[in-house]
Amino acid sequence: MVASAPAQQILVHCSNGAAAARAPALFVASDFCRRPGFGRHHPLSIPRVSAVLELCASLGWVDDRCMRTSRVATAEELARYHDPDYIEALRASDAAGCVDPAVRERHGFGNFENPLFPGVFERAATAVGGSILAAELALEGRVAFHPAGGTHHGRRDRASGFCYFNDPVFAIGRLLEGGISRVLYVDLDAHHGDGVQEAFLDEPRVRVVSIHERGRWPHSGAADDVGRGYACNLPVPAGFNDSELEHLLESVVLPFAAEFAPQAVVVTCGTDALAGDPLSGLALSNVALWDAVERVICDAGPAVVLGGGGYNPWTLARCWTGLWGRLRGLELPDELPVAAQRILRSLECDLVEDDDVDEAWFRTLADAPRSGAVREEVKSLARRGRALHGMA
Numbered sequence: 114m115v116a117s118a119p120a121q122q123i124l125v126h127c128s129n130g131a132a133a134a135r136a137p138a139l140f141v142a143s144d145f146c147r148r149p150g151f152g153r154h155h156p157l158s159i160p161r162v163s164a165v166l167e168l169c170a171s172l173g174w175v176d177d178r179c180m181r182t183s184r185v186a187t188a189e190e191l192a193r194y195h196d197p198d199y200i201e202a203l204r205a206s207d208a209a210g211c212v213d214p215a216v217r218e219r220h221g222f223g224n225f226e227n228p229l230f231p232g233v234f235e236r237a238a239t240a241v242g243g244s245i246l247a248a249e250l251a252l253e254g255r256v257a258f259h260p261a262g263g264t265h266h267g268r269r270d271r272a273s274g275f276c277y278f279n280d281p282v283f284a285i286g287r288l289l290e291g292g293i294s295r296v297l298y299v300d301l302d303a304h305h306g307d308g309v310q311e312a313f314l315d316e317p318r319v320r321v322v323s324i325h326e327r328g329r330w331p332h333s334g335a336a337d338d339v340g341r342g343y344a345c346n347l348p349v350p351a352g353f354n355d356s357e358l359e360h361l362l363e364s365v366v367l368p369f370a371a372e373f374a375p376q377a378v379v380v381t382c383g384t385d386a387l388a389g390d391p392l393s394g395l396a397l398s399n400v401a402l403w404d405a406v407e408r409v410i411c412d413a414g415p416a417v418v419l420g421g422g423g424y425n426p427w428t429l430a431r432c433w434t435g436l437w438g439r440l441r442g443l444e445l446p447d448e449l450p451v452a453a454q455r456i457l458r459s460l461e462c463d464l465v466e467d468d469d470v471d472e473a474w475f476r477t478l479a480d481a482p483r484s485g486a487v488r489e490e491v492k493s494l495a496r497r498g499r500a501l502h503g504m505a
């Protein structure tokens with residue numbers, strides 16, 4: 114829980130139960146956040162950060178003092194991780210409006226999954242620029258919220274899983290460049306953070322933790338996959354609930370983090386792990402995700418909180434709006450004001466059946482808790498994770 118405190122500080126409750134004071138978070142966004150991308154019929158064509166910004170505005174939760182504008186990462190910056198041929202191929206294809214079949218084959222874009230659409234290059238480069246800026250704010254000791262980031266599947270030389278570049282890699286890289294010697298990356302998206310794990314496979318200054326749905330694309334991140342010793346993977350069963358997330362946090366994630374003692378944390382908080390997402394089978398409440406983010410970032414101080422996946426526009430807009438409220442130390446309303454409800458009621462999504470749309474998605478910000486039994490499979494995953502990482 115977060116409470117307001119005077120003198121531009123908010124109180125946050127850390128994983129050990131203690132309270133700490135820190136400056137309220139900053140929101141990193143760009144004009145791209147307000148414009149749709151991906152063309153029609155793509156799961157990412159729904160309003161996402163634009164709806165979050167509208168909801169936040171309707172609640173009086175954003176103003177010039179808390180907003181920071183992403184810039185476009187340059188080709189030189191992108192080349193610190195991505196293959197220059199890939200960067201140039203995406204730029205040139207975007208400019209030409211078409212993709213050569215050989216380029217499509219080699220670099221994985223220009224297909225349904227990672228379509229070419231006008232402005233794709235600048236949009237992807239702006240997500241990277243936003244994550245670099247978020248890391249720079251974290252280097253000043255702040256918590257930076259960049260919900261347009263979280264493209265955790267992007268590979269060095271190819272697009273993958275709706276991701277062209279990999280902005281979390283740049284957030285982590287900028288923190289390392291800034292002199293941080295231990296960065297913890299926690300990925301709460303429903304899909305394995307494969308691109309980030311791969312990028313830091315040989316980097317002892319980075320630990321990567323991913324909680325994701327077992328049996329889902331990209332089918333990596335098995336429980337015994339520790340990379341080269343720096344990764345912790347927790348593949349969870351469908352129906353994963355709040356109590357089970359709490360169990361994994363308490364028994365694996367927080368002790369793993371405490372052992373590493375990070376100086377900064379980067380979190381990818383996709384909303385596809387929430388109940389009601391059409392592309393995953395997990396069943397968390399948004400409150401469980403907010404608590405998880407707050408607990409993993411609290412002990413480190415500087416933090417970058419990114420978005421990620423999420424294909425239900427109602428659960429996404431409520432989750433990231435509420436997350437911003439929590440990171441900013443604001444009081445969350447039990448019932449949303451009419452203007453906010455109107456924004457939520459105006460959203461549409463082809464992937465969610467009308468019968469599955471919950472009236473509470475229009476009226477409230479916080480979900481009811483989705484607690485339940487901690488299944489044996491989750492307990493055994495926790496025991497295995499502890500054993501693999503030397504926690505008896």
Ligand SMILES: [Zn+2]
Pocket residue numbers: 302303304383385421422423
């Ligand atoms: Zn995802």
